[in-house]
Amino acid sequence: xxxxxxxxxxxxxxxxxxLFSDLWTQKKIADLxxxxxxxxxxxxxxxxxxxxxxxxxxLVVGGRLTIRLRETDxxxxxxxxxxxxxxxxxxxxxxxxxxxxxxxxxxxVLNTGDAGGPLTKPAETLD
Amino acid sequence: xxxxxxxxxxxxxxxxxxLFSDLWTQKKIADLxxxxxxxxxxxxxxxxxxxxxxxxxxLVVGGRLTIRLRETDxxxxxxxxxxxxxxxxxxxxxxxxxxxxxxxxxxxVLNTGDAGGPLTKPAETLD
Numbered sequence: 001x002x003x004x005x006x007x008x009x010x011x012x013x014x015x016x017x018x019l020f021s022d023l024w025t026q027k028k029i030a031d032l033x034x035x036x037x038x039x040x041x042x043x044x045x046x047x048x049x050x051x052x053x054x055x056x057x058x059l060v061v062g063g064r065l066t067i068r069l070r071e072t073d074x075x076x077x078x079x080x081x082x083x084x085x086x087x088x089x090x091x092x093x094x095x096x097x098x099x100x101x102x103x104x105x106x107x108x109v110l111n112t113g114d115a116g117g118p119l120t121k122p123a124e125t126l127d
Numbered sequence: 128x129x130x131x132x133x134x135x136x137x138x139x140x141x142x143x144x145x146l147f148s149d150l151w152t153q154k155k156i157a158d159l160x161x162x163x164x165x166x167x168x169x170x171x172x173x174x175x176x177x178x179x180x181x182x183x184x185x186l187v188v189g190g191r192l193t194i195r196l197r198e199t200d201x202x203x204x205x206x207x208x209x210x211x212x213x214x215x216x217x218x219x220x221x222x223x224x225x226x227x228x229x230x231x232x233x234x235x236v237l238n239t240g241d242a243g244g245p246l247t248k249p250a251e252t253l254d
Contacts, residue, residue, distance in 0.1 A: 008199075009200070009202055009210075010202050010203065010204050010205075010208040010209070010210050011208065011209045011210060012207060012208050012209075013207045013208070013209060014207055029209070030184070030209065030211045031182070031211065032182050032184045032211050032231065032232075033181055033182050033214075033233070035162070037184065037209065037211070054160055055158070055159050055160050057157070057159045057164065057231075059229075061207070072135075073136070075136055075137050076137065077137050078137075080139060080140045080141055080188075081137040081138065081139050081140070082137070082138045082139075082140060082156070082157065082164065083136075083137050083138060084157045084158065084159050084164070087160070102186075104159065104184075104231060105159075106160070
């Protein structure tokens, strides 16, 4: 197929997760209009940050993710649990064990949002 | 919490799927900016259709979904398999067994796209 926008088959999340081991680095696995579908592996505590311009969807594939929030109770997610952090809401992801997540948000959103700092990384494409 | 846009906790996909049994009816479980995160149960063959204005993301939660395509090979999805049907690509979802999917696309996209007909239903909100 010469048109890269044409269907090329199923994307298996477990297989894609087997292709990388680095933590806190988002790996793009698909485009959805101007959104990106990404995987990441997390362990430890990230930085408090927010995204002023966009909601951010988390779906836990394996492990356990706590999303700490300033104004409301923490949200604890296991496999098959989904949560949308609303735009502008400060949050801090924490994973005591290694945790795999599916993330969906508009292309170009940085992982550290408004906080910046050494953990800031653009998403990488996972082929 | 008085602001309905504030966090209210994890959304468990299996629990949400236990709340309905009707087939081919999309149930909204979350908003992601102007996109909707929806669940549906499928069994049998849907109608050939396309969405001229948007890509459509399918993630199989349980069962097995075949997405028939006119121009390229069918895409067969099991649990943990994801596929994005590009905008304008005619497709026909088929599930031999009852299959549960997570769907993400912009709000207001009709299930039958350009085809219309008796299976056309707007998404319902699942509380």
